[in-house]
Amino acid sequence: MRADDEFLPHDLLWGLTPAQLPKEAPDWVAEALSLGQPVVVRRALTASDQVPVGVRGVLREQRFATLMPRALVERCVRPEALIDIEICAQDWPALQALNYLRPLLKASGLVWGVSGSAGFELASGLPTLHQQSDLDLILRVPQALSRRQANGLLLQLDNPFCRVDLQLQTPLGAVALAEWAGTAQRVLLKQASGVQLVLDPWNALERVA
Incomplete structure (x- = not known):
């Protein structure tokens, strides 16, 4: 992906790994990313080199908001x-x-x-x-x-x-x-x-x- 690509809310992005997660992230978040699943672009104000995203877990209540370095985006599906x-x-x-x-x-x-x-x-x-x-x-x-x-x-x-x-x-x-x-x-x-x-x-x- 180009660094200047625009990502919109609800886009699905691939490329985030457990290594980029903050220390407070629950264990299920790393497990979900280890499966290679995409993250969902959400609405939030961030630095230009970051994309606000959410990670989905197996359970409905398992949703984790985090940031994804824009340079790591490998694929985007709208x-x-x-x-x-x-x-x-x-x-x-x-x-x-x-x-x-x-x-x-x-x-x-x-x-x-x-x-x-x-x-x-x-x-x-x-x-x-x-x-x-x-x-x-x-x-x-x-x-x-x-x-x-x-x-x-x-x-x-x-x-x-x-x-x-x-x-x-x-x-x-x-x-x-x-x-x-x-x-x-x-x-x-x-x-x-x-x-x-x-x-x-x-x-x-x-x-x-």
Whole structure:
């Protein structure tokens, strides 16, 4: 990878090893990295030569935030690169939902991708899904999506297999589709600097305290 490559939240990166972990890292973190699994880019402010990442463990509560030297990145897979990968994986509900929704999302003409447990398993081949797993998706929306459009999309994501959690990725951060489709005036926008309540996730001038 080039040192100037831009890495986005939810990208999966390979190359971090136990040797780069801080001393306070739990044992399971080193074990996970020893298997050669990727780490997930997260939102945080860091030095330019570092990438903020998270390590996944076997258990749901096993999540560890750390930093990865940018120079060590060997491979990067983005959520949108995973939309056409097919795996059986015991036909988990999340993958059934993905197959069910794929034609709809492709027809939208928008750039979307698979994140969360489903994305991790599709990219790495490591078993992370289970019967109760949600399907996590991202939608890149550089231009504003109206709340009416958001509500229509939310209704279209309804499926007989599992819950779908879709995050809208705006130029300013990320907001949950379900929240933007709702009736609350202000919504939570996730940014590298933290979470803020905003009136419009696409307009920096309309942020509120």
